[in-house]
Amino acid sequence: MSFYVYLSGEIHTDWRDEIRRGAEAAGLDIVFTSAVTDHDASDAAGDHLGEESQPFWRDHKSSKVNAIRTKTLIEQSDLVVVRFGDKYKQWNAAFDAGYCAALGKPYVTLHGEEIIHPLKEVDAAAMAWATTTDQVVEILRYVTRA
Secondary structure, eight states, X not given: OOEEEXXXXXXXXXXXXXXXXXXXXXXXXXXXXXXXXXXXXXXXXXXXXXXXXXXXXXXXXXHHHHHHHHHHHHHHOSEEEEEOOSSSOOHHHHHHHHHHHHHTOOEEEEOOGGGTGGGHHHHHHSSEEESSHXXXXXXXXXXXXX
């Protein structure tokens, strides 16, 4: 039986690929999903619904179209990994973590020590905090094979 893991968070590094490769090398039966990671495509997700004169309404429509995928895949997952990078504020990742907490969906945070304080509430609700993708793979190995 496959284990479903949703990968949420920053889109500017290859952390998702690192976790996928690690899980594959470990022979884990995991199906990975995530939000659309092409920033331009994500921003334009609602453009086909009509042009907007205000940026707020373009973002609003696109966020709702993106949420169809995000909400569905988070709800279908067994575990969510939420990555916070140090370069950009990932408000969407914080929202995903809060959504997981509200659903009672287990999640693991992945971030460096330099942002522990601003993420203290997010980390408090997480099942684990990892600083490396290797640590995430070890968590996946444990929960799927123990």
